[in-house]
Amino acid sequence: xxxxxxxxxxxxxxxxxxxxxxxxxxxxxxxxxxxxxxxxxxxxxxxxxxxxxxxxxxxxxxxxxxxxxxxxxxxxxxxxxxxxxxxxxxxxxxxxxxxxxxxxxx
Numbered sequence: 001x002x003x004x005x006x007x008x009x010x011x012x013x014x015x016x017x018x019x020x021x022x023x024x025x026x027x028x029x030x031x032x033x034x035x036x037x038x039x040x041x042x043x044x045x046x047x048x049x050x051x052x053x054x055x056x057x058x059x060x061x062x063x064x065x066x067x068x069x070x071x072x073x074x075x076x077x078x079x080x081x082x083x084x085x086x087x088x089x090x091x092x093x094x095x096x097x098x099x100x101x102x103x104x105x106x
Contacts, residue, residue, distance in 0.1 A: 012050040018057045026064035049076050056085035
């Protein structure tokens, strides 16, 4: 199951994902993420929100989900966004696209 959890103590949205992040899932996820970003920023307007996506159980992502990541970076800043536990294929895809550093992929 794909879900977001807000950690108020560190002002961070944590995303845990499973399986394929295809176009349909990405389109369903985008408004949920945008709403959570708005709510979280309203919670602590003077503090920068951080977002961390865990791809440990993800085996495929589409360009639609990559666009969601890039849009998030534009809203919160590169230093406040990361993708962790990325499998080698997804990591290579993001590197080829030139986004591995922009999205802080590990």
